[in-house]
Amino acid sequence: MNIDQSNRSINVKGNLSGAASTGNNSPVTVNHSTMKDENFVQTAKEIKALLEKLSQTYQTNDLIEQVTVAEKAIEQIEGNPTLKQRVVRALKAGTIETFVQIIDQPVVNIMRATLEGWRDNNY
Numbered sequence: 001m002n003i004d005q006s007n008r009s010i011n012v013k014g015n016l017s018g019a020a021s022t023g024n025n026s027p028v029t030v031n032h033s034t035m036k037d038e039n040f041v042q043t044a045k046e047i048k049a050l051l052e053k054l055s056q057t058y059q060t061n062d063l064i065e066q067v068t069v070a071e072k073a074i075e076q077i078e079g080n081p082t083l084k085q086r087v088v089r090a091l092k093a094g095t096i097e098t099f100v101q102i103i104d105q106p107v108v109n110i111m112r113a114t115l116e117g118w119r120d121n122n123y
Helices: 035-057 063-078 081-093 096-103 106-120
Strands: 009-012 028-031
Touching: 035 063, 035 081, 035 096, 035 106, 063 081, 063 106, 081 096, 081 106, 096 106
Parallel strands: none
Antiparallel strands: 009 028
8 A cells, every 4th residue: 555645635556445446556546625724725815815905906017016015915914913823824734835826926926935934933
């Protein structure tokens, strides 16, 4: 039996006792969604929504404008200790890269150093 726990899934090759056999040794993948994972994704989506809202008020056509939106987002997160704590917990539960990919906004790349600082400094 081969168990690969990367990406929070378990891949098992071979026949499992009590499992129906498919007649081959093709991998069976079991994904486990934990509360921690759900909080990670939910927090990333909340930051994405915040960036989208700010992008409606502030232009993001060039780097200077994107920096402004990043600063406003950081200010709002800093001004909401509960949100900041959830962001820090999410960043400790997963990777910055995954968090950035879920948010899928160019502005979040400008915020990356701040996010890493919050995670690493135990805020």
